Amino acid sequence: MTPQGSTDHTAPPGTPAGPPLGVAMIGYAFMGKAHSNAWRNVAAHFDVPAFEQKVLVGRDAAQAAASAAKYGWAETATDWRSVLDRDDIHVVDICAPGWMHAEIAVAALRAGKHVLVEKPLANTLAEAEAMAAAARSARDHGVQSMIGFNYRRVPALALARELIADGRLGTVRHVRAAYLQDWLVDADSPMTWRLNKETAGSGALGDIASHAIDQVMFLLGGTVTEVSGRLHTFVTSRPGADGPEEVTVDDAAWATLTMDSGAIASVEVSRMATGQKNSLKLEVYGDKGSLLFDLEAINELGFLDATVPVREQGFRRILVNEPEHPYMAAWWPQGHVIGWEHTFTHEIHDFLTAIGGGTAPSPSFEDGLAVQRVLAAVEESANAKSSLIQLTTSPVTEGA
Structure with missing residues (x-):
């Protein structure tokens, strides 16, 4: 391994004249399977x-071997420390639980490895800040890093961002983002690491609100300036x-965000949303138009053009699978739709392309830190209950 800052006259791995990039992936469960499918x-x-x-890399040797074969x-x-010492490993893909992100990512960056890490960036704001600092330092030596907000790679949402940036919605005034699941509705569902604050950091807040918040900032191309939030745990004990x-984490979260654009x-x-399996819905309302997206119709984008006469207005369905649409030229003929797993393929493509070109990929660890700051602010607001106004109800007088 060439130390950071030393001279190496051979072409870097991943460049046209250089050797192949050696990839190590840490974690073989849900996200490990999704990322492996993309790498493959x-x-x-x-x-x-x-x-x-x-x-x-996985802690259980037998399960890791079985997963590697598949x-x-x-x-x-x-x-995971053993792979950082290897000269033939150039990329580390972190699909381990959030409590491991900071230690692995910082060590990998310092070892000169390019790093991709699943969202959220970390379990705490302090860990996220340390990761962003390590990423900035590594970038000075040509070592790249990226956080895996895969929904940025949904072609319909990438198109939505382009339409907003092109001014097709005019001034965006209002955004609604709802990410609803029901896998914890049954109070007898067993305890897992995702329900323990020490290992998960937070519950629905970090797990799925991170996606929703990132989408708000991604679509609008802006930052959050004010936050008001509430957290709630409906089932406070689970079978262990x-x-x-x-x-010790939340089952649900609500937040109101003020953007720098106003x-x-x-x-x-x-x-805990009974009947909702993995429902991400986004609505963006501007003074010249609106957009609607539903993850359950992943290839579609609803667009209303408010600049045409009122008698002609109405949401129209854009089937986002033309070669002119983001990412779609690589896939199938028009009308042949793609799915959720393709977002990870797009993610790996963008990461590898940035490494090969020597450019910083997006979203960066700094983008992940920006989301982490909003998550922390939601939790702070919820704990302070500063946004809650207590109402009292006076008895109704008979005949009043």
């Missing part, structure tokens, strides 16, 4: 720098291995 398929559809799926990884390891265990965004997330 990206070169079949996009022109990207050459790479090799070198190592899958997902296309050449070998396995049980200690040795009996009931306390749930737009107001409302965000609602829940793991």
